[in-house]
Amino acid sequence: MANQTSPARTPQDLNEAITGGIGDSPLRPDGTLKVSGEYAYSSDLWAEDMLWGGTLRSPHPYARIKSVDIGAALKHPGVYAVLTHKDVPGENIYGLKVSDTPALAEDIVRYQGEPVALVAADHPETARRALAKIVVDYEVFEPITDPERAAHDGTLPKLHPEHPDGNVVRYQPIIKGDPEAKADVVVSDVYTLGMQDQAFLGPESGLAVPAEDGGVDLFLATQWLHVDQKQTARALGLPVEKVRFTMSGVGGAFGGREDLSMQIHCCMLALHTGKPVKMVYNREESFYGHVHRHPAKMYYEHGATKDGRLVYVKARMYFDGGAYASKTPVVVSNATSLGVGPYEVPNVKIEGWGLYTNNPPCGAMRGLGAVQPAYAYESQMDKLAKALDMDPVRLRQLNAVEEGSTMHTGQVLDSPAPVAELLERLKNLPLPPENRTGPADVRTLPGGLSNTSHGEGVVRGVGYSVIIKNVSYAEGVDDYSTARVQLQAIGGEPVAMVHTAAAEVGQGLITVQQQIARSELGVERVNIHPADTNVGDAGSSSASRQTYITGGAVRNTCEAVREVLFDRVAQRFGENPTHLSLTGGKVVSAATGFVADLIDVLGDDVIEETREYHHLQTYAMDPVTGQSRRVHVQHAFSAHRAVVDVDTDLGLVKVVQLDCAQDVGKAINPDAVVGQIHGGSTQGLGLAVMEEIKVKDGKIRNPSFTDYLIPTILDTPPMTVDVIERADPNSPYGVRGVGEPPTISATPAVVNAIRNATGLNLTHTPVSPEHIAGVQP
Numbered sequence: 001m002a003n004q005t006s007p008a009r010t011p012q013d014l015n016e017a018i019t020g021g022i023g024d025s026p027l028r029p030d031g032t033l034k035v036s037g038e039y040a041y042s043s044d045l046w047a048e049d050m051l052w053g054g055t056l057r058s059p060h061p062y063a064r065i066k067s068v069d070i071g072a073a074l075k076h077p078g079v080y081a082v083l084t085h086k087d088v089p090g091e092n093i094y095g096l097k098v099s100d101t102p103a104l105a106e107d108i109v110r111y112q113g114e115p116v117a118l119v120a121a122d123h124p125e126t127a128r129r130a131l132a133k134i135v136v137d138y139e140v141f142e143p144i145t146d147p148e149r150a151a152h153d154g155t156l157p158k159l160h161p162e163h164p165d166g167n168v169v170r171y172q173p174i175i176k177g178d179p180e181a182k183a184d185v186v187v188s189d190v191y192t193l194g195m196q197d198q199a200f201l202g203p204e205s206g207l208a209v210p211a212e213d214g215g216v217d218l219f220l221a222t223q224w225l226h227v228d229q230k231q232t233a234r235a236l237g238l239p240v241e242k243v244r245f246t247m248s249g250v251g252g253a254f255g256g257r258e259d260l261s262m263q264i265h266c267c268m269l270a271l272h273t274g275k276p277v278k279m280v281y282n283r284e285e286s287f288y289g290h291v292h293r294h295p296a297k298m299y300y301e302h303g304a305t306k307d308g309r310l311v312y313v314k315a316r317m318y319f320d321g322g323a324y325a326s327k328t329p330v331v332v333s334n335a336t337s338l339g340v341g342p343y344e345v346p347n348v349k350i351e352g353w354g355l356y357t358n359n360p361p362c363g364a365m366r367g368l369g370a371v372q373p374a375y376a377y378e379s380q381m382d383k384l385a386k387a388l389d390m391d392p393v394r395l396r397q398l399n400a401v402e403e404g405s406t407m408h409t410g411q412v413l414d415s416p417a418p419v420a421e422l423l424e425r426l427k428n429l430p431l432p433p434e435n436r437t438g439p440a441d442v443r444t445l446p447g448g449l450s451n452t453s454h455g456e457g458v459v460r461g462v463g464y465s466v467i468i469k470n471v472s473y474a475e476g477v478d479d480y481s482t483a484r485v486q487l488q489a490i491g492g493e494p495v496a497m498v499h500t501a502a503a504e505v506g507q508g509l510i511t512v513q514q515q516i517a518r519s520e521l522g523v524e525r526v527n528i529h530p531a532d533t534n535v536g537d538a539g540s541s542s543a544s545r546q547t548y549i550t551g552g553a554v555r556n557t558c559e560a561v562r563e564v565l566f567d568r569v570a571q572r573f574g575e576n577p578t579h580l581s582l583t584g585g586k587v588v589s590a591a592t593g594f595v596a597d598l599i600d601v602l603g604d605d606v607i608e609e610t611r612e613y614h615h616l617q618t619y620a621m622d623p624v625t626g627q628s629r630r631v632h633v634q635h636a637f638s639a640h641r642a643v644v645d646v647d648t649d650l651g652l653v654k655v656v657q658l659d660c661a662q663d664v665g666k667a668i669n670p671d672a673v674v675g676q677i678h679g680g681s682t683q684g685l686g687l688a689v690m691e692e693i694k695v696k697d698g699k700i701r702n703p704s705f706t707d708y709l710i711p712t713i714l715d716t717p718p719m720t721v722d723v724i725e726r727a728d729p730n731s732p733y734g735v736r737g738v739g740e741p742p743t744i745s746a747t748p749a750v751v752n753a754i755r756n757a758t759g760l761n762l763t764h765t766p767v768s769p770e771h772i773a774g775v776q777p
Helices: 031-036 071-075 124-132 147-152 225-236 263-273 283-289 328-337 371-388 392-399 419-428 509-521 546-573 598-602 670-689 741-758 769-773
Strands: 051-057 063-069 079-083 115-121 135-140 168-176 185-193 205-210 216-220 243-247 277-280 296-304 310-320 347-355 458-471 480-490 493-499 525-528 580-583 586-589 593-597 607-614 634-647 652-663 721-724
Touching (some): 051 124, 051 283, 063 115, 071 079, 079 124, 079 263, 115 124, 115 263, 147 310, 147 347, 168 328, 185 371, 205 263, 216 225, 216 263, 225 243, 263 277, 296 371, 310 371, 371 458, 392 419, 419 458, 419 634, 480 509, 480 546, 480 598, 493 509, 493 546, 493 598, 509 525, 509 546, 546 580, 546 586, 546 593, 546 598, 546 607, 586 598, 593 598, 634 670, 634 741, 652 670, 652 741, 652 769, 670 721, 670 741
Parallel strands (some): 051 277, 216 243, 310 347, 652 721
Antiparallel strands (some): 051 115, 063 135, 168 347, 205 216, 205 277, 296 310, 458 634, 480 493, 480 607, 586 593, 634 652
C-alpha cells in the first residue's frame, strides 16, 4: 500500500503548493515561440502534393450575374479545378444567425468582394492567372448604402426577397416607465461611428485534406470549430462526422473569424480534386473576406433634473449590417439592452434597427453591439455635465447602477456592480505632468515624431468614461462548453490531459485551462490537447465567455475525475471521500494527513471524464417592450481616463496617458488580465482617432494597412491598470469577462478628452484631423 511504502511526510511536504494554478501568472506555452517567430500559424501549413486555392470576387456591390465563362481558366496550365455555385454539392446557403449567405453567388451579388468562383492550381501565381481568365457578365444595379433609409423606405429593392421584414434584419424597442417624461435639462445629438476592421495579424487560411472515407479534414484558424463544421457539412452535403476540423495557429481574431471565409471553398476544392488544398488570403482580400464592426447612426436625448439625476433617455439606433445578417440580430440586442449605459434611468425609450445594405458585411467584433452606444451615451453624459455645470465624474457616480439595480430591460443586477468605485479609483490616479517648464521634447507632441510641431497650438484635455458590457450569449441561447479530462501516471509523475474545442485566439485560454486543472487536480504537468471537433462543442471564443464557460467545463470535469479518484482511495484506504484533497501530486485527508502519492493510486489506469458547463438561463426580450427577467448571463464594468494633447492647428492628437479601472471578478491569471486590458484599450484608442474603413457607394476605398491605420507602439501611451476583484457568485471562481470591456470604454474616454481640450462637439468617431481643424463638421 502506498502509505506504507512511501517515506514519511513532514508537514512542509504536505503543504507543498502547485505553482501555475489559479491566481498565478505562469508563462504561456506558446509565448516564446510567438515572439521568436517560430510559432506555426495556419498560413504555415503544408502537405505533400498540395494545390493552392483562389477566389474570384465581385467587383460590384450590387449586380445580377448574367453569365460566367470558366473555359479559358480551365485550359490554363497547372489548373486542376474551376468551380461555381453549380458545383456546391450540398445546400448553397449558410449563416450564423440567419441562413442567408451563399457559399458562391448564384444570380445576384450583394457586396463588393462576394465570392463568385474558385480555382485550384499547382501554384498560387497559377491560381491568380487563372482567376483573371474567368469572364463574368454583370448587370450592375444602384447599391443601397444608407441604413437609415433602408429601415424606413419601402420603395427600395428587397436585398433578400425571402426576408419577411424587407431590409430590416431586426427591430427591437425597449420601453420603461413614461416614454414622454419631461426634464429640467435636456441634451441631444446625433452620433455616427465608422466601420472598424479587426485588423488581426494572420489572414484567413487553412488546409483541407480529402479523406479515405469520402470526408475531409480541415486545419484552420477560426473562433468556433463546431459551428464552422455544421455550416460547412451542410454546404458539402456530407454528414457532420465526415467533416473534421482541427484548430491551427490563430493570428488574432477579435470577432472576424466567427463567420465562414475559406472553409467551404477549401473543402470543395479538396474533395473535387482529391488533393490537399491550401488557401491563404492576402491582406487586401482579407479586408473583403471577413466581416467588420457595424457602422452606426444614433440619435440620443438625455433629460435630467437640475441636481443631475437622470430622468429619461431616448435613443434611435441604426446599425449597418451590410449584405448579410451575420451577427446583426445580436448587435441590435446588445445595443438596445445596454444602450443607457451603467446608469439608473427611470424612463427609457430605445429603438434599434439592424439593416441589410450593399455595404461590406458586418458581424462580430470585440465589444459586439456595446461599442457604438457607449460612444454616444458617454458623449451625452459629458455634454449633460457641461449643461449642468457639474463635474463629469460626479454626474456619473450620482447615477451609477449598483448591485440590486434594475436595468431598463427589467433585469436585476444580481452581482457586484462597482461603477462608482471604478470612477473614484481612476480619479485618484496621478495625472501626467504637463511639461510646461521648458522646451518640449518634440517626440512627446502630437505629430512630433514627424517634426510637424514644436508645441504651437497644443492644448491638453482629460476625459472619462464608464461602460457596461454583457458576458456570453443571451436571450435564451443555451450557451455551454464541453471538456474531456484524462488523469494518468506518465514517466513517474501524474499528468492531466485537457481536451476541449475552445479556440485559443491569443487571449491565453490554453494557459487558463492548465491553471484550472493544476488547481483542481493538484498536479504540475497539464497538457492541452489540440482543439478539434472530436470532442463536444465549446462555443465561440467571443463575448468574453471562454474563461467563464470553458473554464467552468474544465472545472466540472476535473471535479468528476477527482470524485472517481477519491472513491478509489476510499475503497482502498478506508478514507472518507469528503475529507480528501489533492495537492502537490499527493492525496491528503483533512482528518489523517497524507494518504498516498497520486501516481500510486493511479497505477497503470487512466481516469477519463467528460462534462459540460451551462450558465444561468436567459430569456428573450419582449419584441414590443424589450422587457425580460434576464437578458444577459452577466455584466462587466470598466472605466477609462484619457489624457490627450491636441494640436488645434494641424488637427493632430497625442494620447498622453490612458488609465483603466476594471472589475474582473477573479483574476485567474493576473498578468494575462492586464495584457487583455492593454490590448483592448489600444484597440479602443484606434477607433477613437484613426481606424475606419472608408466605404463610398458600397466600395471599400482603403483595403490595406497603408491606408487603414492602426495604432503602433509609438501611438500607445503609458497605461495604469487598476484591477479589482468583486466575485460574481453565479460564475466559476467568481470570474467576470475581461477581454471586451476595455475596448468599449477606451473610445469614449479619448473622444471626451479631445472634446475637453478643444471645446468641439465631435459627433463622429474616429475623430480625424479634419474634424479638429474645422474642415469637416
